[in-house]
Amino acid sequence: MYPRRINRSVMIALANQAAVVLLGPRQxxxxxxxxxxxxxRPSVYLDLERDADRQILIEPDLYLDEQIGRLVILDEVQQMPGLFKSLRGQIDMRRRKGFRSGQFLLLGSASNALLHQSAESLAGRVRYIEMPTLRLDEVGENRLSDLWLRGGFPDSFQADSAQAxxxxxxxxLRTYLERDIPSLGPRIPATTLRRFWTMLAHAQGGLLNAAALAEGLGVSGQTIGRYLDLLVDLMLVRHLQPWHENVGKRLVKSPKVFVxxxxxxxxxxxxxxxxxxxxHPVVGGSWEGFCIENLVAAAPTGTEPYFYRTAAGAEIDLVLRLPKDEIWAIEIKRTTSPKVSRGFHLAAEDIKADxxxxxxAGERNVPASDRLRAIPLAAAIDLLRDQ
Structure with missing residues (x-):
């Protein structure tokens, strides 16, 4: 068991808000x-994928009225979208009785679908927190290679062998394609979606080229957009948007896409x-995506991630706008040489990076050139944690 840093965020949210929605992919x-x-604390847990637990909530108010004073944990809450209106009434009733915080912890696997269901019903009554996979600062620097190779799903990372x-x-992957995605409604052939997902992996960190993907799959560009939105909603793919605030520059406007x-x-x-x-040719894109996920997870709540690229070739792999409007320009390289191109410095000037x-991939924290600092991933995570 690895202690999860997000645990503290959830505890703080429960202390200040009636309901907390914890979002993240399965497993x-x-x-x-x-x-x-x-x-x-006094709690009750229901898994809404189980028929028996859903039966308990056929008349939700009858059951929930008996649970006042306990934390009610509802797992896979998107399975019962009609429940949100009852939760609103329950929260309001409990507030009148003096129970203002820590009433409900809702767990969900589909972000946008769940947000849409709950936005109106629980407006002003709920806080949303996204739970990432295991991160480097949770497992330790000495496990960096394992974490990069195996990924951060706990059962994958902690398996007894690389083969396991x-x-x-x-x-x-098979479960998502054959069971989970069809259960959300879309009728997409598993083989087609697997090919699409694999195409995204081959192009890891590249600009979205919907036309090329559509041609490769023999579908329309609109269908590609639908497939991509689905994987983004499930928090399995990241759409990294381009920085867009330099009116005088010809900027790349397509997003970058990462599994x-x-x-x-x-x-x-x-x-x-x-x-x-x-x-493998994907090694650079894989390392970049791995670093981006760790850095974004470590950044303060409310940080906005982007990338920057101009038609002239100036480029920054990751731009972070922190909540206090401080802008960080971050170059990511799978190299032990602490050097960046002139295009990075020009791009950093364009966005007025702080x-x-x-x-x-080196181990030292060293000054490079023109106010640039070269640091290992773990040190960058620590810097962001301190903000």
């Missing part, structure tokens, strides 16, 4: 975290060992 550890919280880890990820978990990238491409990964970092 990321939401239930384990929730049950750990349940051990610390790969087998877990294959099962995970969010590096272990899934490698499973989709059949890369089961570090040797096969390091010899801090410039090179996250590289």
């Amino acid at each position: 990321v550890g939401k239930t384990t975290l929730a049950l750990g919280i349940a051990e610390q 880890s790969m087998a877990w990820r294959e099962d995970f 969010r978990d590096s272990g899934l990238v490698h499973a989709l491409l059949g890369l089961g060992s570090m040797e096969s990964l390091l010899g 801090r410039k970092l090179l996250v590289y």
Whole structure:
């Protein structure tokens, strides 16, 4: 068991808000975290994928009225979208009785669908928190290679061998394609979606080219958009948007696309060992995506991530706008040489970056050139944690 940093965020949210929605893909550890919280206070747990637990909530108010004073944990809450109106009434009733915080912890696997269901019913009564996969500052710097290769899903990362880890990820992909996605409504052939997901892995970190993807799959660009939105909603793919505030520059306007978990990238491409990964063309994009997910997870709540690229070639891999409007320009390189191109410095001037970092594969924290600092990933995570 690895202590999850997000546990503190959930506890603070429960202390200040009536309901907390914890979002994340399946198998990321939401239930384990929730049950750990349940051990610390009077609680009741229902898994809404189980028929027996759904039957309990056929008349939700009758059951929930009896649970006043307890934390009610509802897992896979998107399975009962009609429940949100009852929760609103329950929260308001409890407030009148003096129970203002820590009433409900809702766990969900589909972000936008769940947000849409709950936005109107629970407006002003709920806080949303996204739970990432395991991160480097949770497992330790000495496990960096394992975390990058296997990804951050706990069962994959903690598997007894590389072969067992790969087998877990294959099962995970199969389950999503054959059971979970169809259960959300879309009728997409599993083989088609698997090919699409694999195409995204091959192009890890590249600009979205919907026309090329559509041609490769033999579908329309609109269909590609639908497939992509689905995987983004499930928090399995990241749409990294371009920075857009330089009116005088010709900026690239297409988003960059990343499969969010590096272990899934490698499973989709059949890369089961570090040797096969390091010899594959995707190694640079995989490392970049791995670093971006760790850095975004470490950044303060409310941080906005972007990338920057001009038609002239000036580029920044990751731009972070922190909540206090401080702008960080971060270059990511799978190299031990602490050097960046002139295009990075020009781009940092364009966006008026307050801090410039090179996250590289070396072990030293060293000054480079023109106010640039070259640091390992773990040190960059620590810097963001301190903000």
